[in-house]
Amino acid sequence: MKILVVDDEPAARYAMTKTLRSEGRQLLEADNGEAALSTIRTHAPDLVFLDLNMPTHDGMFVLQSLQQDTATVMPEIIVVTANNEVSLAVQCVHLGATDFVTKPYDVQHVRSMAARSQQRVELQQKVQDLQNGSESIQFGQLLGTSRPMRTLFSQIDKAAKTSLPVLIRGESGTGKELVARELHARSNRASKPFIAVNTAAIAASLAESELFGHVKGAFTGADHNRDGVFRQADGGTLFLDEIGDMPAAVQTRLLRVLQEGIVQPVGTEQGVKVDVRVISATHQDLESAIEDKVFRQDLYFRLKGIELFIPPLRSRHEDILLLANRFLPPEVTISDEAISALLQHVWPGNVRELQQLVHASAALCEENRVTRCDLGLGLDRNASDEAPFERYLDLPLTEARAQLVEDFERLAILRALETESHNVSAAARRLGIHRQSLQQKMKALEIK
Secondary structure, eight states: OEEEEEOSOHHHHHHHHHHHOOTTOEEEEESSHHHHHHHHHHHOOSEEEEESOOSSSOHHHHHHHHHHOTTSOOOEEEEEESOOOHHHHHHHHHTTOOEEEESSOOHHHHHHHHHHHHHHHHHHHHHHHHHHSSSOOEETTEEOOSHHHHHHHHHHHHHHTSOSOEEEEOOTTSOHHHHHHHHHHTSTTTTSOEEEEEGGGSOGGGHHHHHHOBOTTSSTTOOSOBOOHHHHTTTSEEEEESGGGOOHHHHHHHHHHHHHSEEOOBTOOOOEEOOOEEEEEESSOHHHHHHTTSSOHHHHHHHOSEEEEOOOGGGOTHHHHHHHHHHSOTTOEEOHHHHHHHHHOOOTTHHHHHHHHHHHHHHHOBTTEEOHHHHTOOOOOOGGGSOSSGGGTTSOHHHHHHHHHHHHHHHHHHHHHHHTTTOHHHHHHHHTSOHHHHHHHHHHTTOO
16 A cells, blocks of 8 residues: 655654554655655555645645546545644545544544555455456355355355245345345246245235235125235245234234145135245344244244345445445446545445445546545544543543443444344344343343
């Protein structure tokens, strides 16, 4: 990674380069705007720390020149200034700066900015190597190179070869239906129908008819016989999405179908034999739903012959750029500051959110280049850059240690619960502890 430090004062350049020096980094220096532009054009640094206040061709000159120079790729630029006025920072961002720091700067904050940029550079290089190399990053309609996704691909391949039902767990937007389709495509039922139905979108009064079918005259408006989705999927695969929202009465009927392989259309006592592999999916905490008596435990065990967990996008940074590049039109590129914003976003909507954001920003960007402003994502400034132990230093050591552990556990549990949409079972898996242990800690820490 190449980092350029631009400052007219030798002592300031020395201090900054000393702060940034680390393995895998090449540090470059420039003492004025003209020298900075020359170095950017010849050495293409990945990151620039640019002092605004220089007597000869200041930082604004550099930003304005780069914005007008379409032949030079704009690097990630962090402005360094003694002026912390918001209007100045906004002006710099409009000219292409990624962020700014004020003098005197916090050394750890500057190092964290450089580390964040280095992560982006390394991920970009990894993505490029993968796309140019022979290593497969495509698994049917699924895309990923991160360890969690490679594990999932292996599990899908093994599960597809069995006839067991599969329960897919994952947050909204992670691609549960794509996983279900891949299971079907790799199974010995691939030539037979794949029928997908969102059980949450079916009115409770029509759920049984939709799933199991009905005969003519079974209810008002039933003017002809109808095959339900089970009969439509006969010989193939039926994908039941959002299974956690299924009405209780339908759960009972579904359990019987899974046990006996026979469906009974509404309005008749005549059963029909079906051969269907059921794949179900949910983002809900089924274990809690069972405890609350809103989901049948026996149905849960029938559905989870094999259980697959799709990791959220925020836990697999390596895949964010792969997916973003896949969603971009071929003629559109994405700037470094936009990549940094993508990598820092927490993606509550997962891959679906990323896809929609990339499509929208590509449609609205200027000169076929997506910027951070096009994305509408800011760079987070969080408390991790500040001294985290200050509040404990006035306490006796034993008391401070106990308080620190308690505060850390509270923060870790709250973050896991927030990340997993307050799904206690999923939060426990994320934390690597048993669900009962998490519930005990939540009670002790008064977390509700």
